[in-house]
Amino acid sequence: MTYHFRHMPANKFGIIDTGKANEMAAKIIEDFGLPIHPAMKVKDLSIAYQQMVEIMKAYSRENLKVICFDAPTASLSDSEIEMLFKIIVKLKAEGKIIIYVSHRMDEIQRITDKVAIFKDGHYVDTVKTGVVPEDEMIRMMVGRDLGDIYKDLDRDKEIGDVLLEVKNVSSDYVKENSFVLHKGEVLGFSGLVGAGRTELMRAIIGADAMRTGEVFLEGKSILNRSPHEAMEHGIVLVPEDRKMQGILANLSVSDNINISLLDQNSDKLGFVSREKEAKAAEEGIRNFKIKTPSPDKKIVELSGGNQQKCIVARWISTNPKVLILDEPTKGIDVGAKSEFCQMICQFAKQGLGVILISSELPEVIGLSDRIIVMKSLKIVGEVDGAEATESKLLSLGMIGEVREA
């Protein structure tokens, strides 16, 4: 019973006529030319076929006029994409209207007739596919001034020795990748959402099991089997999803700052010193200008920016060598954002190696000494911070190569 949720042939008692339903399904499947049996369970199909079933479900509606595909190829292989495109061509030939949402330039070039371009939640323009070149489209998607907050940053360009070397590291979620990070350097990671940046960092800190590769810190090979071991080696991560992975929502500001300091704050018997905790909390609140009425306030009662500062305070108090920030300014206001940028510069100045994952191009360009670009779970290129432009990073992240306009 692969599809037909709403249009089941049923008799007047509401009993479904299974034979007839399968017959109807079989006809549509034949139209689409797919090797699926109507009685198969959807969960036993591959992701691509599941998606096809989803399309057929839409197709089975009698009054179908418009189908919207929202980034449909995200989880499909090349041959499966071909299959999808064949179906889209078929639907188009039948006179259906297709809306195809995607950030993949090659797909847009192939399948669309017209492209509507959006930027930062605003409509920019509609252009004819093939008439306007790719670079031009990318420029339309970018076309804005770098914000002032990146202009007057105290960037001290003294970059030290190699601090962290990542060699052929992969996990179940990311392919083999290598890069180096120097002392006092801000290393940007750019790329589209889902390019594997977060997954690479998770493999490095041991949040996901490393499948291949090796990590060297200050020349010594280290193995992080858990975030705890990474922390002991001095590599820490401020995660992207602040609500689900960063803050401990049931605990106070003080507890959230001190959670990674439990070892330092407690004696041999495991008793936690309240004085040490109060001191660390007070330091964190002062150094990072966390706006909270008291350290005992629940962290969730703070604004997003202040919650994020607590997480940064948590990690900085462990005296790390490498600080990984995953989308640190996502969902926080402009004021706090500017504070964060200054903070990041400060960390680099103090000799930390900072890895900055950011999907905000002005941010990554404004702050980074070097920028690594990832696409489809692989590092595809590296751009010097001074020479980086938004279109360079975008074309690397989308096409995998630099095409200068």
Add this chain to the structure above:
Amino acid sequence: MNTEKKFRIHISGDKLVLLAANVAVFILFTALNKNFLTVANMINILIAASLVGLVAVGHTYLIIAGQNDLSPGSLAAFSGVLAALLVSKGIPFFAAVLLTIMCGVLVGAFNAFMVNKIRLEAFIATLVTQSIIRGFAFIICGGKPVSVSDKTFVALGKARVFYVPVAVWIMIICIVIFGIILAKTKFGRSIYAIGGNQDAARLAGLNPQRIITICYTMMGVPCSIGGIIFAARMNSGQPSANVNLEFDAITAVILGGVSFVGGVGDMGGTVLGIILIQAFNTGLIMVNVPTFWHYVARGGLLLFALTSDYMRKQKREKDLLAASMKNL
């Protein structure tokens, strides 16, 4: 350093409500039976509470950590039988107790294994143990209760120190030790952290699996001790004893303000919960409520506990929303 010390007594609104509920139950049953509020009866309540109390102490850890345990009733019965059996075979009392507690710890470790490694839901995993251990309680004694004649063993159930039975003292000691660990130590903090959000706690450098394992193995200790004390009071280890023990313990813990979603609660609340549920159970007997209705009443009490837990959670979320709106 600032040497000025502040003495603050933390009594939250929830605790006051709980205290009021306790007072209400005591007043109600005293009104219905004037023998309820007597020293002798209070001691009775404490003795009866000692077993539930011990188990509830372990449940406090587990539920705050976002776990649960349905095996304590079986484990207590098994422990009572095992200790009685070992002593009857000539093994010295304290050695028998130690061996029994070690078995309890192993059972806890098995629960932790199922939760951590086979990734079973705590409820289902410990339901498995509940059945298996109940089975072994019958198997090791061939289904017949094992009588206890060892003097020390019997004394454990009868002896009093400062008018208070030894069983009650043991419960109090357990509550104090577990309470201090929960409130003051690194391990205690970790329990709250993983109960709130395991993923975030792991990324913050904690080891949730290890903490869960310790919680389950620690749970084995009070369950075994409780079972041994119960056997001492009954003068025999009975394989069919302590059915539904976990039910009362979980009710006590939830009544005490430990949230079913994890990460919230403390030992003080559990103590109030234990007193409340035992006063309630004893009261039902004293005002001659027919036995079959006790089950209905207990179910009602658990429903009440869960509903108030749910309402507290709603309130926390509402307060939060209000607070975050202010921040916008």
